Amino acid sequence: MTNIEHIVPFESLCKSSGKDYTILHEMFDWQKKFGDHCFEKNGITDNEGNTLTFNKIFSEYQDGKFGPNNLPNIWLQKFHECMQQELNETEDLLPWKHWSKATIGEEDHPELTPQERVNMLKIELVDIWHFLMSAMMCVGMGPEDLHKFYIAKNKVNFERQAQEYNTAHKTEEDNLKLAKEE
Secondary structure: OOOHHHOOOOHHHHHHHOOOOOHHHHHHHHHHHHHHHHHHHOOOEOOOOOEOOHHHHHHHHHOOOOOOOOHHHHHHHHHHHHHHHHHHHHHHHOOOOOOOOOOOOOOOOOOOOHHHHHHHHHHHHHHHHHHHHHHHHHOOOOHHHHHHHHHHHHHHHHHHHHOOOOOOOOOOHHHHHHHHHO
16 A cells, blocks of 8 residues: 555655655645654554654545545545635735725734745735645645646636636536536
8 A cells, every 4th residue: 555655755755766846845744743743743544543743644545535534535625615714814914995994914913024024914915725635645746746737727727718718607607517527
């Protein structure tokens, strides 16, 4: 059985296999290490009472366990909730009154300079990315799959725009085709 290091390879594994170790690989590595650290530090356990790891979540994914009480589903839901909260925090930083002269983060952080407030927004976006990478790892998605699906989905989006895609014509046929191609 493959463990998650096959999907999210550590730098040494990439070098030994001749693969390029990219910035994206580094981010996934850090996220896996941090997630496993948090599971251990906070006493988070799997269904058998062992310290949870991304390898355990990935193992259940590989075994096709996607029910409501299986780790991939449980943790996808948790990471989804975390992303929603981070999106809310991002939204809180954005001025929404079209007539207002307020700038990003000014209402929540008047003590910060405009650039520091933009940096706060960037930090919230990174928080979303943290949880998104964790969610991706729950379904075996690492840098290579992310790239593959990103490029394929962008091609679909360009085709949709070329065809004047709108809600009147909306179908999911193109996305379903992508899902079946793997």
